[in-house]
Amino acid sequence: MSAAVVGAAETDVVGVQPDKSAIQLHAEAALNALADAGLTKDDIDGVLCAGQSPVAVAEYLGIVPKFLDGTSVGGCSFMLHVRHAAAAIRAGLCTTALITHGQSGRSRVGESGWGGGRQTLSGQFEEPYGVAGPATRFTIPILRHMHEYGTTHEQLASVAVATRRWAELNPRAMMRDPLTIEDVLNSRVIAYPVHLLECCLVTDGGGALVVVSAERAKDFPKKPVYVLGTGESSEHSMISMMHDFTESRAFKVSGELAFAEAGISRADIDHAMFYDAFAHTPMFALEGLGFVGKGESGPFFEEMRTAPGGDFPLNTNGGGLSYTHTGMYGMFAIQESVRQLRGEAAAQLPNVRTSIAHGVGGMFHAAGTLILTNDERA
Amino acid sequence: MPKRPIPEATPETAEFWAGARRGELRIQRCNACGKAYFFPRPFCPHCSSKDVGWFTASGRGRLYSYVINHRPAMGFQDYAPYVIAVVELEEGPRMMTNIIGVDPTPENLPIDLPVEVTWEQQDERITLPLFQPRTGAP
Numbered sequence: 001m002s003a004a005v006v007g008a009a010e011t012d013v014v015g016v017q018p019d020k021s022a023i024q025l026h027a028e029a030a031l032n033a034l035a036d037a038g039l040t041k042d043d044i045d046g047v048l049c050a051g052q053s054p055v056a057v058a059e060y061l062g063i064v065p066k067f068l069d070g071t072s073v074g075g076c077s078f079m080l081h082v083r084h085a086a087a088a089i090r091a092g093l094c095t096t097a098l099i100t101h102g103q104s105g106r107s108r109v110g111e112s113g114w115g116g117g118r119q120t121l122s123g124q125f126e127e128p129y130g131v132a133g134p135a136t137r138f139t140i141p142i143l144r145h146m147h148e149y150g151t152t153h154e155q156l157a158s159v160a161v162a163t164r165r166w167a168e169l170n171p172r173a174m175m176r177d178p179l180t181i182e183d184v185l186n187s188r189v190i191a192y193p194v195h196l197l198e199c200c201l202v203t204d205g206g207g208a209l210v211v212v213s214a215e216r217a218k219d220f221p222k223k224p225v226y227v228l229g230t231g232e233s234s235e236h237s238m239i240s241m242m243h244d245f246t247e248s249r250a251f252k253v254s255g256e257l258a259f260a261e262a263g264i265s266r267a268d269i270d271h272a273m274f275y276d277a278f279a280h281t282p283m284f285a286l287e288g289l290g291f292v293g294k295g296e297s298g299p300f301f302e303e304m305r306t307a308p309g310g311d312f313p314l315n316t317n318g319g320g321l322s323y324t325h326t327g328m329y330g331m332f333a334i335q336e337s338v339r340q341l342r343g344e345a346a347a348q349l350p351n352v353r354t355s356i357a358h359g360v361g362g363m364f365h366a367a368g369t370l371i372l373t374n375d376e377r378a
Numbered sequence: 379m380p381k382r383p384i385p386e387a388t389p390e391t392a393e394f395w396a397g398a399r400r401g402e403l404r405i406q407r408c409n410a411c412g413k414a415y416f417f418p419r420p421f422c423p424h425c426s427s428k429d430v431g432w433f434t435a436s437g438r439g440r441l442y443s444y445v446i447n448h449r450p451a452m453g454f455q456d457y458a459p460y461v462i463a464v465v466e467l468e469e470g471p472r473m474m475t476n477i478i479g480v481d482p483t484p485e486n487l488p489i490d491l492p493v494e495v496t497w498e499q500q501d502e503r504i505t506l507p508l509f510q511p512r513t514g515a516p
Contacts, residue, residue, distance in 0.1 A: 118383065118384065119387075123386070124385035124391055125473065126474050127383045128382055128385055128500075129462055129475055129476050130447060130451045130453070130462060131474075132447060132450065135447075135449065137462075139445050140445055140462065141443055142443075143443045143444060143445075144489060147443075190448060191445035191449065192448070192459075193445070194445065238417070239474070240464045240474040241417070245443050
């Protein structure tokens with residue numbers, strides 16, 4: 001173990017914030033995380049972020065960085081940032097790294113636009129066919145998975161239902177009304193086979209982390225959360241190029257790296273956060289990370305094993321489906337892992353020693369995995 | 379009513395779009411490892427060889443996976459619901475397209491349905507390869 005999270009916080013509010021720009025959400029989260037760590041901005045010498053340039057975030061906060069990382073590969077970017085911060089600290093490039101996320105995903109204040117232009121790969125080979133955001137690209141693999149493994153509409157819907165049960169326990173969650181399989185399947189079809197309630201929310205918010213060396217971790221006010229294992233990978237920039245529509249190669253590579261570094265087994269994981277942009281993404285994560293065999297995630301979710309009271313507590317903040325989803329949700333998955341390991345979560349589990357936070361970037365384009373622990377002996 | 383977004387060719391993709399204007403599905407094959415590939419690149423994505431060549435694919439394939447989109451993109455208001463699909467060509471590569479010529483229902487669109495290319499001209503430079511259920515296929 002080389003690094004630890006010693007500061008972690010979200011923006012004051014996650015949800016609808018038309019009075020704040022995207023970069024202000026970065027800054028608000030950053031200042032909250034610095035306060036959580038008992039630090040000031042002058043203690044920070046590494047700045048890592050996605051969405052906005054780290055140059056802009058450093059300037060906005062008045063930080064003089066000695067290490068910058070603007071890795072921006074979608075919603076899992078922050079998993080990669082933690083990995084890169086740990087490496088930079090180990091290499092002596094910086095000592096105290098600040099990782100920020102802020103997005104005005106719903107209100108679109110101070111956000112750059114969509115799309116890349118008619119000469120890009122997507123402009124030539126995707127956009128002419130009427131793709132309309134992630135709901136029409138991220139979701140194309142689902143029918144193939146259903147065809148190959150008999151995954152059912154009810155099983156997909158059960159992901160949203162299990163996740164909502166956690167949101168019911170979290171006062172900050174946007175969607176907290178009880179939900180049934182029938183409610184999900186009766187909601188509007190967005191892009192068959194996907195219903196509205198199988199799609200993530202669209203919100204405004206942010207989060208930030210402070211990472212230091214494991215040796216310094218106990219010098220801070222909060223219980224340290226150690227970085228035990230990390231992974232990252234990528235696969236394609238257009239969904240049509242995904243190698244096998246029933247599995248994510250990027251998930252598999254990233255997960256293997258993280259477990260190899262952590263030196264623990266799947267059975268040693270107490271708590272999990274799998275990025276849920278749509279109902280199928282946690283299914284692909286459960287299989288891709290090796291917690292179940294290929295095609296076995298449908299029954300696993302249908303049995304409500306991931307819901308409160310189940311043996312595999314997953315997305316305990318209510319997830320991107322019911323808690324919040326600014327656009328690059330991965331930061332919020334890490335925040336909930338940290339809260340569970342500190343004992344600060346709204347739906348706190350007993351005796352959490354290890355947590356896995358696994359993110360997806362783009363439409364299965366990239367992946368990042370963190371295995372975290374509160375056990376300094378791990 | 380805005381039109382659907384029209385692609386603009388780059389040097390690497392010009393032959394694909396030139397072929398499309400003639401109604402030919404032009405893709406590439408590596409002469410070193412023998413594998414066909416798409417999207418266009420001047421080298422093989424499998425073995426990095428630059429010894430690659432263009433050929434005209436059969437235009438036949440199967441429906442690999444899809445969605446039926448009910449929330450149309452800009453320029454697609456008249457088409458919704460419409461099928462955004464990935465087809466796997468007989469030669470191996472996959473590509474995104476629309477499935478046309480069939481009422482867009484799950485019943486009409488079983489996975490692995492045989493499909494064939496059909497062409498839809500957008501303007502004088504760009505003709506798009508769309509696919510339809512293959513007539514006379516088993």
